Amino acid sequence: MVEISCDDSSKKITMKNISALLVAFSFISIPALSQEKSRPASSAAYNASNKKVTVYTTADSTRLRLSLSQSKLQFSNFGQPLETQPCIFIDPTRTFQTFLGIGGALTDASAETFAKLSKDKQQQILNAYYDPDKGIGYTLARTNINSCDFSSDSYTYVQEGDKELKSFNISHDKQYRIPLIKQAIQATGGKLTLFVSPWSPPGWMKTNNEMLHGGKLKPEFYDSWANYYGKFIKAYEQEGIPVWGLTIQNEPMATQTWESCVFTAEEERDFLKNNLGPTLQKQGLGDKKIIVWDHNRDLIYQRVSTTLGDPEAAKYAWGIGYHWYETWTGGDPQFENVRRVAETFPNKNLLFTEGCNSPFNMSQINDWKWGELYGRSMINDFNAGTVGWTDWNILLDEMGGPNHVKNFCFAPIHANTKTGELYYMNEYYYIGHLSKFIRPGAKRVASSSNRDALLTTAFLNPDAKLAVVVMNQGGQRIPYHLWIQGKAIELTALPHSISTMVVE
Secondary structure (H helix, E strand, O other): OEEEEOOOOOOEEEEOOOOHHHHOOOHHHOOOOOOOOOEEOOHHHOOOOOOEEEEEEEEOOOOOOOEEEEEEEEOEEOOOOOOOOOEEEEEEEEEEEEOOEEEEEOOHHHHHHHHOOOHHHHHHHHHHHHOOOOOOOOOEEEEEEOOOOOOOOOOOOOOOOOOOOOOOOOHHHHOOHHHHHHHHHHHOOOOOEEEEEEOOOOHHHEOOOOOEOOOOEOHHHHHHHHHHHHHHHHHHHHOOOOOOEEEOOOOOOOOOOOEOOOOOHHHHHHHHHHHHHHHHHHOOOOOOEEEEEEEEOOOHHHHHHHHHOOHHHHOOEEEEEEEOHHHHHOOOOOHHHHHHHHHHOOOOEEEEEEOOOOOOOHHHOOOOHHHHHHHHHHHHHHHOOEEEEEEEEOEEEOOOOOOOOOOOOOOOEEEOOOOOOEEEOHHHHHHHHHHOOOOOOOEEEEEEEOOOOEEEEEEEOOOOOEEEEEEEOOOOOEEEEEEEOOEEEEEEEOOOEEEEEEEO
């Protein structure tokens, strides 16, 4: 057994080593994943009779944080459940999408905060995120092309008016961001799947002549901007940082006080079809996965149907990225919109590309609601067909930054750059209940609950271990049965908790 410690406190968990099959998994071997219809297998393909179950739990008002809470549980005959008996039903013979990974963004803000810490604190953070035994096993990452709000200032990689991009230079990123990304790659054993996103082209390429406050890309710079992506990818790869994919534009419908650029669905479609897709092909980068939209769930179907409705544009698109900020209008998360896209475009992939809680307030850092927002989103998003899930900044400072427009927010880990103290929010543990136990290449399997307080999703890993996640959204203890093929084990969901059952 391997003991892991996530921070300076007594919070720790134990689990068996991940198998050599998982260790061998590499981002370069990731297939072109797609949403898949349920694929039945013979009922003999999975037998719960000889399985043992280990339970890991995080719960409010307890010391449980990704903690081993039960082990060596065995299934017994159960048959037909009564309506009065809460149950989680799992059918491992029905499989769906292939799991890509879970991770977070390696932004300028994260890198600058990281650089201010001692070597031992830096190593603690790397272990906490990227080590599957000592931490929660991140395998996915995002970073920014040019500056974003979570940068200390606005910057680009070219000189003013350089349409030919002859001055292109990423020296800015070599101070903080590139060193952090390299260490994250090393911490995963070279298995980090990295995608990149721009927040804005250089201001002189835009109709408002600045990087901030929206504006549009001028048509005469479409080719230059398409070349810019290729320049960035090649420059990073020359630094030893493989780039797996890219999104076309972060939040293309948002006019923000920070770096932003607006594209209508038709403009994004035409830029992809006529400029970005062909340019990457010509530059020998046709294997990079291009992701459209990269904005909220509310408009996702309209955007995707417009872009992917054109076969010439669709052929360049690997999938669709989305965020969770549609709740700014006062409504609830629109998970069903994600499901509609998965149903309509089963050969494309859904990737959650950004989410965070805000505004930052240190006095609220221990509020339990933050983790539950993550758990609710991740479970529903994966059940809707999503293949991967990317949090926003992996690390921020004691102010929720740095951020050059004071758009401060929460991250799963905060560092006090004056004292070196690290704060692990409960969202770190909620994310870990999926990222640690569901590994790249896993297949989602059919799972359902007969109580709305209990959310669930389940995946069958490449090593044949079944990971079942159950989240209790309510304030009551709920005894329930984990039911597979007429057999069950008795469990209890603590109030405001999340648990992962590993069946092997």
